Amino acid sequence: MGKVIQVSLPVDELPRYWYNILPDLPGKLPEPLNEDGRIERLKDILVPECIRQESLSERWVRIPEEVRELYLRAGRPRPLHRAIGLEKMLKTPARLYYKREDLSPTGSHKVNTALAQVYYAAEAGYSRVVTETGAGQWGTAVAYAASLMGLRSTIYWVREAYEWKAERRIFMRLYGAEVLASPSGKTEFGxxxxxxxxxxxGTLGIAISEAAEDALKNDDTVYPVGSVLNYVLMHQTIIGLEVIRQLEVLDEVPDIMIGCFGGGSNFGGFALPMIGKVLRGEVDKKIRFLAAQSEAAPNLVKGVYQYDFPDAAQILPRIKGYTLTHSFDMPSIWAEGLRYHMASPIISFLKNIGMVEAVAYSKDEKAIFEAAKMFIEAEGFLPAPESSYAIRAMIDEALKAKDAGEEKTIVANISGHGFLDLEAYNRVLNL
Ligand SMILES: Cc1ncc(COP(=O)(O)O)c(C=O)c1O
Known part of the structure; x- marks a missing residue:
């Protein structure tokens, strides 16, 4: 047989467990700080089952059957493609693969945790969810999940992105969501x-503060979180668990796994199951795990590993991670979803012990959109601007492999599609 171009898993191979890396980490993950009762206050903000899942000691966590069914309805398992067009274009000896999280109903990986969190919220009797969003992908995922499960939703959307992404606004409203530009007049902080x-x-930190304030003030309301926290990354491991199975089918062990990086949810979900295998001594190859970020918010590349607030209003407890500090002024970029001051505690821990690397690309984003254009021409799929950072890094690594004459296996996660980001393509590429 020729090259295997695509691996699609049968529906009965949809994973039954999420992977929790905490028991496999070489050391204890620093815990959030309980200053001024902030940890107790979390129970009035976050989904109760998720608070429990933040510090679990078991490695495998059963996915409720209802959530598995929601994953199937959302089109999981998702395929892994071989990028033969891109390999040919680059004339690289490397084998390039990409995971298709762009195939989600709302356009990104974010549904993987939105469905779980909104399911647990409904189970606990809440009738409304609120959240923040930057790129709009997380807000759409929550609006979608709330719609499927009959809850009301309010989305606080960083004003800058809210204003230019009119079509994504319409998309969220189709799911019945209340969509507000943040800062908004609905909260005291706003x-x-x-x-x-x-x-x-606006900034993501401000939108988080507004959503947290709203959840605190309304008893029927709870706040699903889109990135950074341990349970969010755990829900997202559905991606990496499928990838491990798909690589087994291909008889491939990767040399490099790449994901774009804002707070760490798609990168973590994609990479943690394989990192876990490495930590447990089940892989005898050196695998590089590479996070691709923007110079506008290079939390892993230039941040300091310390305790900081995840939100601008300092409502949530301080957590330990690489941070640019919560009041850091981040310049605007088209890949709005990567503009966050702080990296997830789990990924920060792994970066600090040298298991995760990071690269940051220029804020003008020219190199990013050029990479996206090459990918579109060679593969045909339109990536989200955020995902194009992973594509840029994959191309750079494929070119290095070419220079060195090495047959590397490189796998990247395509966290979302760019059908509602065409204006960004138009502006940067002057189409
Ligand atoms: C398509 C897409 N990819 C990546 C990200 C970055 O977030 P994270 O680092 O949590 O995956 C976002 C955030 O909004 C996004 O919309």
Whole structure:
């Protein structure tokens, strides 16, 4: 047989467990700080089952049958493709593969945890969910999950992205969501900022603060979180568990696994199951795990490993991770989803012990959109601007392999599609 171009798993191979890396880590993950009762306050903000899942000691966590069914309805398992067009274009001896999280109903990997968190919220009797969103992908995922499970949803969306992404706004509203530009007039924190600047462009940290305040003030409301926290990464391991199975079918062990990186949810979900295998001594090859980020928010590359607040209003407890600090002013980029000041505690821990590497690309994003254009021409699929950072890094590594004449196996995660980001392509590539 010729090259295997695509591996699709049968539906009965959809994983039955999520992977929790905490028991496999070489050391204890630093815990959040309970300053001024902030940890107790979390029970009035976050989904109760998720708080429990934040510090589990078991390695394998059963996915509720109802959530598995939701995953099937969302089209899981998702295929892994061989990028033969890109290999040919680059004339590289490397074998390139990409995981298709762009095939999700709302356009990104974010549904993997949205479905789980909203399911647990409904189980606990909540009738409304609120959340923040940067790129809009997380907000759409929560709106979608809430719609399937009959909950109301409110999305606080960083104003800058809210304003140019009119079509994604419509998409969220089709699911019945209330969608607000953040800072908004709906929360005390938002009103304070608007008094100072009525056109405040917002940040993810501010939108998180608004969602947290809303959840605190409304008993029927809870706040699903889109990235950073341990349980979010755990729900996302559905990606990496499928990839491990798909690589087994291909008889491949990767040399490099690459994901784009904002707070760490797609990178973690994609890489942690394989990192776990390495930590347990089940892989006898040196695998590099590479996070691709922006110079606008290079938390892993330039941040300091220390305790910091995940939100601008300092409502949530301080956690330990690589951070640019919660008041850091991040310049605008088209890949809005990568613009976050802090990296997940788990990925930060792994970076600190040298198991995860990171690279940051220029804020002008030219190299990123050029990589995306090459991918579109060679493979035909339109990646989200965020995912194009992973594509850039894959291309760079494939070219290095070419220079060295090495047959590397490189696997990248395509975290989302760019059908609602065409304006960004138009502006950067001057189409
Ligand atoms: C398509 C896509 N990829 C990646 C990210 C970055 O987030 P994370 O690092 O949590 O995967 C986002 C965030 O909004 C996104 O929308």
């Amino acid at each position: 009103r304070k900022l608007l008094e100072k600047d009525s056109r405040h462009k």
